[in-house]
Structure formats: C-alpha cells, structure tokens
Amino acid sequence: MIITAIHGQNHKGSTYNIASLLISSLGDNEVHEFFLPRDLDHFCTGCYRCIKDESECPFFEDKDRIMRSVLQSDLLIFTTPTYCLRASAPMKSFLDLTFSYWMSHRPRKAMFSKKAVVISTAAGAGAKTAGKDITTALFYMGVPYIKTYCKAIQASCWDEVKPDRKEKIRNDMERLVGKIKSSKIRVGIRTRFFFSMMRMLQIKDMASGEYDKRYWEERGWLGKKRPWKV
Numbered sequence: 616m617i618i619t620a621i622h623g624q625n626h627k628g629s630t631y632n633i634a635s636l637l638i639s640s641l642g643d644n645e646v647h648e649f650f651l652p653r654d655l656d657h658f659c660t661g662c663y664r665c666i667k668d669e670s671e672c673p674f675f676e677d678k679d680r681i682m683r684s685v686l687q688s689d690l691l692i693f694t695t696p697t698y699c700l701r702a703s704a705p706m707k708s709f710l711d712l713t714f715s716y717w718m719s720h721r722p723r724k725a726m727f728s729k730k731a732v733v734i735s736t737a738a739g740a741g742a743k744t745a746g747k748d749i750t751t752a753l754f755y756m757g758v759p760y761i762k763t764y765c766k767a768i769q770a771s772c773w774d775e776v777k778p779d780r781k782e783k784i785r786n787d788m789e790r791l792v793g794k795i796k797s798s799k800i801r802v803g804i805r806t807r808f809f810f811s812m813m814r815m816l817q818i819k820d821m822a823s824g825e826y827d828k829r830y831w832e833e834r835g836w837l838g839k840k841r842p843w844k845v
C-alpha cells in the first residue's frame with residue numbers, strides 16, 4: 616500500500632506521534648510524508664489562475680509535488696493540532712491551495728477510490744472542529760472513506776501525555792488499522808448527490824466557467840461516465 620501523510624505542522628508533537636503509531640501499526644508500506652509549512656510555505660493569493668490552468672498557480676511546483684503523491688496513494692493521513700478551535704493555518708492554507716480539486720471544479724477520478732484518516736489533537740476543546748476542516752475538503756474532493764481520530768489529550772506536547780492515555784491511543788490505532796484494512800470502499804449517496812448537482816450546474820453553464828466545463832466534458836461526466844465507475 617502507498618500512504619501519503621500530510622502534517623499540518625512542522626514539529627513532531629502529539630499529533631505527529633499518533634500518526635506515527637498508526638503508520639507503524641499499518642505494517643510495511645511505502646510512506647511519503649509532507650510537513651506544512653515546510654513543504655508548502657505559501658498562501659493562496661486569490662488570483663484564480665488555477666481555474667484556467669492549474670500549472671499557472673504561482674506555487675504549482677510545491678503543490679504538485681504533494682498532490683502527485685496524494686493521487687498515487689491508497690491511504691491518505693492528514694494531521695493537525697487544534698489551533699484556536701480549528702485546523703492549523705498551514706493546513707488551512709494547503710486546503711485553500713488545492714480547492715481546484717473539489718467537485719465544484721476539477722475533481723480527480725483517483726480521489727473517488729481512496730481511504731483517508733484525519734487525526735487532530737487538542738489540549739481540551741476543538742479537536743473535532745479542527746478535524747472537520749479537513750474532512751470537509753476531502754469529502755468535496757470525492758474521497759469516499761474518511762475516518763477521524765480527533766482527541767483532547769490534556770497536554771501541550773507528547774512527553775506530557777499520560778502513560779495510560781498513550782496506551783489507549785496505541786490500542787485505538789490498532790483497532791483503526793483493523794477497520795482500514797477490512798473496510799471496502801463504497802461511494803456514498805451524499806457524494807453521488809453532490810456530484811450530480813455539480814454536473815447539472817456544469818451542463819447549465821451555472822458553474823465556474825468554460826475551463827472547468829471542458830474538463831468535465833473531456834471525462835464524459837456530462838454524459839453517463841462517473842469518476843467512481845471503472
């Protein structure tokens with residue numbers, strides 16, 4: 616299995632360590648790890664050049680390095696500490712910079728057959744809302760299987776996490792591995808519904824313009840083809 620892990624932080628704290636436990640419990644795999652902002656140190660400028668041609672994004676090279684890894688992976692792991700009840704700013708910036716991958720623009724066929732895990736930690740409150748920032752983006756990119764592990768760990772760093780809590784996290788990761796390995800991927804009704812809404816908007820020229828429409832046309836999605844079908 617190929618795994619891409621995208622960390623919404625450069626440092627190796629609690630969130631990173633939980634992801635590492637998951638990755639090692641998954642066994643021997645090809646793993647690509649990216650750290651934000653180290654590997655994508657930019658904010659979207661709102662220039663919309665990506666809508667015409669994604670390679671015209673001023674940060675295309677850095678972004679494409681990560682997204683090529685994402686597209687060839689079987690499992691995606693996203694991590695973020697909770698900052699002010701949300702995902703970290705570097706993670707949010709990554710999500711902004713990849714908005715052209717959403718179903719409202721140019722979703723990638725490969726995304727409709729991926730599994731993803733979103734891990735977020737908080738000292739007290741907000742891990743769920745932080746995780747939701749990421750699961751929302753993954754849903755709109757078409758990822759059909761998303762598991763979350765969003766935890767309040769009552770600590771500001773991994774060394775402060777109590778041994779019994781670490782043991783529980785270890786067990787949770789073992790269980791999560793079992794689920795990931797045994798679950799089949801099924802594109803759900805919500806994804807199909809949203810895709811067909813976006814398809815209608817493309818057909819009626821009510822979506823985001825001629826470039827996106829051509830993309831949908833070329834893939835046959837304005838006809839009978841669907842990205843989740845072989």
Ligand SMILES: Cc1cc2nc3c(=O)[nH]c(=O)nc-3n(C[C@H](O)[C@H](O)[C@H](O)COP(=O)(O)O)c2cc1C
Binds near residue numbers: 624627696698699773
């Ligand atoms: C800028 C900043 C904002 C934070 N905001 C929150 C918050 O809203 N809620 C919370 O419970 N913890 C918050 N924390 C604590 C971290 O989310 C928490 O310690 C987390 O487990 C750190 O993960 P890490 O070790 O991977 O960096 C914040 C920490 C920082 C540095």
